[in-house]
Amino acid sequence: MAATPLLELRGIDKSFGPVQVLHDVGLSVYPGEVTALVGDNGAGKSTLVKCVSGIYTMDAGTVTFDGNQVAIHTPRDAASLGIEVVYQDLALCDNLDIVQNMFLGREKVRGIVLDEPTMEQMAGDTLASLSVRTVKSLRQLVASLSGGQRQTVAIAKAVLWNSRVVILDEPTAALGVAQTAQVLELVRRLADNGLGVVLISHNMNDVFAVSDRIAALYLGRMAAQVKTSDVTHAQVVELITAGRSGNLGLPPEKPAAAGFADLTPPGADL
Amino acid sequence: MTTMTTSSGPVQVAKPTVASHLHDYWGRVRGGDIGSLPAILGLIVLCLIFGTARPTFFSAVNFANLFSQGAAVIFIAMGLVFVLLLGEIDLSAGFASGVCGAVMAILLTDHGWDWYSAIPVSLVTGLVIGFVLGFLVSKVGIPSFVVTLAAFLAFQGILLVLLSGGKNISIRDKFVLSLANDNMSVGLSWVLAIIAIVGYAAVQFMRLRGRAARGLVTDPMGIVLARIAALAVLLLAAVAVLTQERSINPLIISVKGVPIVAPIIAVVLIVWTFVLGRTTYGRHVYAVGGNKEAARRAGIPVDRIRISVFVIGSFMASIGGIVAASRANSVDPNSGGSNVLLYAVGAAVIGGTSLFGGKGRVLDAIIGGAVIAVIDNGMGLMGYSAGTKFVVTGLILLLAASVDALSRRRAAATGNR
Structure with missing residues (x-):
């Protein structure tokens, strides 16, 4: 250590x-x-x-x-x-999917258009680096996730930014x-x-x-x-x-x- | 302390097939995420009912009428979608459209301005109205219901004052009158339809290739082709009907071609759909509508977003007001009054935009607007009075709102929300 x-x-x-x-x-x-x-x-x-x-x-x-x-x-x-904090109430938007939530407020853009493929790839890589295999699709709405999966998304969101x-x-x-x-x-x-x-x-x-x-x-x-x-x-x-x-x-x-x-x-x- | 091995590699996702795609869609519908489905089914049923009862319902003349009858409400409803996405409401949109229409009419008729200076002033009036409403809601903190209810009455008063106590101002400007009343040439109608189909196909294929090149999950080719084919069939059939001769006596005057207002609706639809779906701003609108606190913590300027949706709402109301003035050839103290606002809110909600915020598309306004235009038109053909039409439209709005509330409850029960 x-x-x-x-x-x-x-x-x-x-x-x-x-x-x-x-x-x-x-x-x-x-x-x-x-x-x-x-x-x-x-x-x-x-x-x-x-x-x-x-x-x-x-x-x-x-x-x-x-x-x-x-x-x-x-x-x-x-x-x-x-330094990233994952609060108890997670602060996720139910009506957005996993990728959208992970990049909320820090979206990647090309010109004025959202760069969805890059964001999806980065989100996928981050989840993979945490060995998360419990989500069916990165484009699933957060609303449809279980409590543990939501926690996972919130943690992955915190890790995404080289924290x-x-x-x-x-x-x-x-x-x-x-x-x-x-x-x-x-x-x-x-x-x-x-x-x-x-x-x-x-x-x-x-x-x-x-x-x-x-x-x-x-x-x-x-x-x-x-x-x-x-x-x-x-x-x-x-x-x-x-x-x-x-x-x-x-x-x-x-x-x-x-x-x-x-x-x-x-x-x-x- | 146990050490876990860190393995890398993409998240395992099965490649979707046409069957699994449809299965997933059905799963979402059953889980309460029904979107525009009830509105589309309702539209088909209503058309069949009115078409059987009154064969003239399916005539080319009547089909063209639907566009000019529904256009103003659809424009206002498209703006309301933004307001509803935040779970807010704009009750003043109807009279805001009346005020903006009156501003344009007064400049055109009383002051002799040209359309190209009168229309921008009218649109700016809409922007200013929206900014004031949004400011009162987000910065002062008055509930949007109260702000816009007050504005509803105030704008009605402004309209009366502008029209000096109730006179009727008629519009003679050719360009403005053509907006809601004239048609494109047959050739242009076909060309635009084909451009739209090719453009849509190009966007779909580009997205497919872009995602496939990065090794991301793509929609199955069958679904993509089906989407393009559906749009092509719909557009080509509509153009085929609308390019028929609609005049009673073609020798005197020929009436054919797609109404000019249709491509305007299409362009506005494309612009706002792009803004909502493909830009950071649109993403933030959904985020604020879904979870305001989460959006605030993510650093999204929540107040600015709230002001902006009212600005968009009133701006679209001003377009609706201009189109309504064009169709009526005039502006009177009741422009934008009576059923206009309720039809517009109804159009957005019937189309599948949630009153609770966070869920909805600009396309919903058009689908819902079509339902309302069909009811209004069909019941008119069947000889029902305005009173009966209002009752039926009111009931349908109530039905749509219950579908919204119940599907939300179902979504909560199945963990879809």
Whole structure:
């Protein structure tokens, strides 16, 4: 596995008015590895992803991409670096086919005419490089695809643009057993193709099935970033719910040292 | 950690045959993606009914009449297809066409302008109207239903003001009158039909070769040939009928040839079909109609697209207004009023354009417009009153809208949407 991170965040702070959602968060994403980002509702996973993808601006902290310090202010900045996010709701148009969806907003043209053959070829090559063989035709409407196939199209759309880092937000949340396996296999293959993959998930089985590293957020702080092979299922659950597990994780909180730690996370998913 | 092997090579797709192509089509129809099929079947049934009841329905004179009767509504409906593709509605299209027709008539008659300056001013009026409507809908955020309902009343008022309280302005400009009333020569009719068929065949074969050269899946040759043959038969038969002598007394005046308005409809159809199907703009219109949020995230300027469809809608209404004024030889306070708007919305929806957005073609407006023109014409021949015609057309629009809603539900059930 590569030694230097492809994407490295350090000291990220983010507040919404008086509420500080992220405190001094750091995260390293390595090429060819799947980094699972876990944490309970409200831990700040979505906020962190939106900061990286340029939807939110960070209050403080540095982003290093491929060894260079970069500034990400807009989604366009993130896209030009090669950071793509696959959101939970996928953002596909049901009334368009697979190729049309994959190139939406970035269509290839010859003169003023859409260059359909080139787009179809590129889409086909991308799906083939991901070993996707489940779609009948590239000209199928997305409406007629299953949940797993839609997820596949959304991921392929993110990969199409020579992206370097792909962030997947709960890709298996709405899928059945067989489809979950297919999508996880695809996530693994992205990493094997040399991309840095960030997988946000609530499902410990998924996390242990595909990830190389686990980063656990607890109430807006990065509790720990560990190798998957070094931890157990139970330790990760503890990191998520309590922020520490044995000698891993955040130091015990000073004021609450005597009493019971409040394990109830804030309700809203910030 | 398991490592999966990455294999390359194209996605495996079976080469379609004629049989599998038809099977896939039938599968889509059963899955709720019915498109224009009900309208085409309905058109055939209606023609058979009216043709048996009144043999004059099938006469060359009547066939030619259908064009001039349906043309104005078809132009307005083609513009409405764009608006409907975004799931919006333009209720003011009828009176917008009246206002644009009146602008042209006033310039021609009261100010003595020539057609080549009056018509562009009328078209620009349409563009301006569309921009104002689109701006109010997308930037101010008023629902299109309310904006265009308000505009419906306002344009009716503007029309009255333009016509100084209700006088009738007649048009004497030869060019404008010829648009909806004259025919092309027999020779030109045949030449244009043949150009259209050869052009269509060339486009089809070029696409086939381009795709085959890249090793992409192509439509089976049998289907391509069948499409070309169907167009050829349809066009040649229509021209054959329309080049017959239609005059009651050919010695005094000879009336034959394809109505001038037919090639105008065809050119507009080709232009808009190209824009919708083959350009980035068209792709973005479908995307915004299908999933506005996805389109926004893909970086598509959603607001600009929304304004543009209203601009196209009102621009097409202005063409409809000019053609209507030409056919009536005049403009009056009711131009573009009464049934015009409902016929136009009906034409688009009956043709298969969805009221829910994201689904439809410009051709739908012509197929649906033909259904409406046939009903109007056929029931007129059978001596029904205007009242009965309105009721029947209303019911057919309702039927088309239910087909749209039910097929959408079916599509949801079969996972086609």
